Amino acid sequence: MSTSEHDPADAAATTETPGSAEPEPGRARVVAGRYRLQSVLGSGSMGTVWSAYDEFLHRPVAVKEVRLPPGVPPSRAAELRERTLREARAIAVLSHPNVIILHDVARENDEPFVVMELLPGPSLAALLRDHGSLSPPQAAAVADAVGSALEAAHTAGITHRDVKPGNVLVARDGRIKLNDFGIARNVSEATMTRTGMMLGSPAYIAPEVASGGAVTPAADLWGLGATLFAAVEGRPPYDADGDPLETVNRVVHGEAPQPGPGPLGPVIRGLMAKEPGSRMPLREVRRRLYPLLAQPRHTLFGPELFAESSANTAPDRGDTTATQVISAPALPEPPKPEAGQAGAGGAPAGGGELAADPGPLPFESPSHPVSQEPVGARPRGPLPGVAVTVVAVLLFLAAAFGGFVLTRVVAAQPLGPPQRTDAGPTAPPLRELAPRRGDATNLRGARGGLFSVQVPEDWTKFVSGETGGGLPPRTLVQFVSSDGTQSFDVERFDSEPLLSPDVYWNALGKLWGGNLRQVEYAPLTDGRRGLLLSYRTVESSPVRPGEQSERPLNRTTFAHVFQAQDSLWVVGLTVPTDQEETARTRLFDRIMPTFQIIE
Template sequence: MPANDNDDLAGAGRLIGDRYRLERELGGGAMGTVWAGTDELLRRPVAVKEVKLPPGMPDEEAAELRERALREARAIAVLSHPNVVTLYDVAREDGEPFVVMELVPSQSLAAILGEHGPLDDQQLAVIADGVAAGLEAAHQAGIVHRDVKPGNVLIGDDGRIKVSDFGISRNIAEHTITRTGILLGTPAFIAPEVAAGEGVHASADLWGLGATLFAAAEGRAPYDVGDDPLATVTEVVRGPVPRPTRTGPIGEIITALMVKDPTQRMPLTEVRRRVQRLLPEPGARPFAMLIDPEAPTVRVRTLVPPAPSTPQPKSPTLDVPSAAPLARDPGALPFELKDPPPRRRSPWAVAALAVAAVVLFAAACLGGFTATRVLAGEAVLPPRGTPPSATSPSAQGGNLRMAETADDAKHTAAPRGGRFTVLAPVGEGWQRFHSERTDVANSLVVSYVSPDGRTEIAVQRYGRYFGSGRDLDDYVAALPTVVGAGNQVQLESRTDTGDGLRLVYTTTLNPVVGVVGQPEQRSTAAQLVQRGDDLWVVRVTGPVDHARTNMRLLVQVAPSLDTSS
């Protein structure tokens, strides 16, 4: 496949741990970047997951990301199964971990559903059998995946099914590393007991499998309440379980897996037993017409070129039989694998770099502060006698602590780019959610939700939005779709800010069918900005009686959005 134009700038060609050569970027997300590469020692293709720490990330969060990468490595290191991506190694470069895994020419189930829609019963049976087999192996090893969803199911170009991304998995023998206020998992596919904060057990993966099969059979996620991840989680916990329209064994399996009582869910062995008669004949390729051969994650099945040979001086040959058997235990390696030695710098160079870093940092802080105050329409200097503050008024009363937070908004339609920083709440009890959506276009939403669930600050990226001929008016016209079918939206104001639009609108959320309740009104202040071909939306949503507070928060948060990283 052709290399990405930005590969050289992003790190293609780097040698990790004196062994793994990074070649091209395959994709990434909040955890970092996945590369296609080559193991130069064994001459085989590999996938390398790089943990990327955004500048300015607090030490505690950086340590958690590193530990999360190592946790994934520990989880799959104990697994050896054809339906689980195989771990090869964990290498370190400049102190950062790189997880080296099997490179599977494949596409995710999410990508295939987005392109082709619902699957047939035979294809669903293959997915159910493969994912159930992989999860069985994980559970037998004491590993709970915790994030089973279409994006973590890989369909190989040869028809193999692989379960991937054990990044938030948990060994039942380990303590959790989930920080207070952060819910790990995808709202539309998370098990009700996990969303409610109860203990995580293997039965949570049974729900995830059922929700994944529901999406593959129906062409939509089982739960998705507009653009509100908290409402989605609430519906998972309190709302009725959606029923598939698919009949026969597949419908029965989905219904038996998506049961709110974890003890009543269908076992994985029974799932596999029920799909056996639906499976294709050996050698059949039920996904052959669905896999895109030009997809970057498929066009990795290339032969690793042999190492260049150099002429060797002739020497006497030993009379050794060519078919001599290999020893059962070859013994220790004739060399030692270790971290590369640290580079040494002269003391004068270190001192000069330190001074330059301090000067640049001070200039960046001053420039960023000035730009934020100017764009927000406020004086650069605070009023005399008023001490500087890192707090903002909150909708719940009192002050809200804000800090620059780094995250990633890569998604299926735009797997490159997407890193950003923004001022976000850091108070205890605020929850951060990531959810991929498709309304006016495919997008990724990073939401920060208040402890009482009434206020949401969100950053949404529609990658490549403008490259398809859309404009800001298309987004405004699609607001009823953006807020979710069955809800009403009233546009209160629209202001041209020079670099985009500022919107204020009121949404009336109707109760879900089958649930008794009153409509709820919420007010949203949103800033739409264009960055290249991407549309970025920063919005603050809360009760209608907090509309002025929402706008004050938006005026502070929106100018802080930095997508240049």
């Protein structure tokens, strides 16, 4: 999976080592007792990728070993290891001809290794570097394959977040695959990226992601457009002389780059719209690419493209196309005074240590000119001191107000306070309800867990097995909002004896301890035997840089807990507590009556 031998800077593509075969026993490191590492295909800030041999199934594979980026504190080591496992979970749900196949996740000394198919070919980044831009039919074939892979990923609720040439593989037989979902984020998971930090490739990152906004599938549309731009132009859409922070600044504040004339120009411009909601949908992208796909892919990419090249025309500078952790840009330094001029506060130009005594203030009241006598040579009356203090306070207030006005004007924000809205500042827009089905059956082949419900049409379904908390094993079916903040959950418990609503509530109280607060506890009035529960929970969220402790995350749950068909069902809505009032009436009271168990 990760780096081509032609592209070691970016752990993104895999290529088969020429003449690779079963290695000589005892000569290489073996992972998990079966994967014999042969050679390094490439390494980057997020990991090292090996060409390896699976001694159990007798086939070549690619093995990615996690690597901690330079400067990352030890406290984040576990997070980066979890990101590697997240990559495996993300890809495991995808079965698509344009997505790299996941074989296994192995552990060696508690370190995760992701085992994937080894594709015989370089990355698109390597092809562009060694052979220049692609022809329109070649670029269209790449865009169509990547677009098809993204359609499958988005349907599964996965956002890739790092679409770029280094993560597109082109095989000698014409196969084109999207790779390295290493920072993919299932929309039901909370993002691991900290405030003030970004994870991505500066030259290809979407503007809203670079500026700290929400990560949605629209970010992948931008990445596809940026990749297509690089394919037809032979260069990244943004690259400020290898400076990651300046490149990100241009992505956020600069104009979208304009491709040269050609049939793919309208598609690139449609994908690289600065406003996420204005980007061209994948279905429309593929429709426009169709006329350029007449030639078979295996004839589009001739053998000359896969010949090894020792030429490297890349300048000796930083790399803005590699996936990396990017700190928030630092504040610009004040301009240095020219030679001979005084610096701030009257200090001579050229710097130096601060004096032990800063001396008198650089101004005096008009009626009392600055004295030429040494400090402390004669006593001063109270009036000049008062005047100096008043003037200093007035100047400070004027500077503070001026700075506030300037900041608001530059940010194009009104000077007055923000207007409150009744819907709450974090509530996503409500879509029309659409009928959905789910299966909360615990055992494969069992019956009785089928149900139907109507939820907002843009919510994504996820199914997982749940254990622990003093409760029997169960299947959890979730319908999660597009921003990941709201979810409608369905659980079904099969146990002997039959679990009662009161026993469930008591187990919930033990699980949360002092972090659960009951709001409502009443019998159901819809004919079912059970309880209407409403409660608030508090859990910890990740610590932001500069914070000394974890921040509380407040959520509210509305649920019906009832017995039906010899099972206990728990059906409810969970939302941020600041959306509690509107979510009760706009979501829960509308969705819950539509829930039906299918006989």
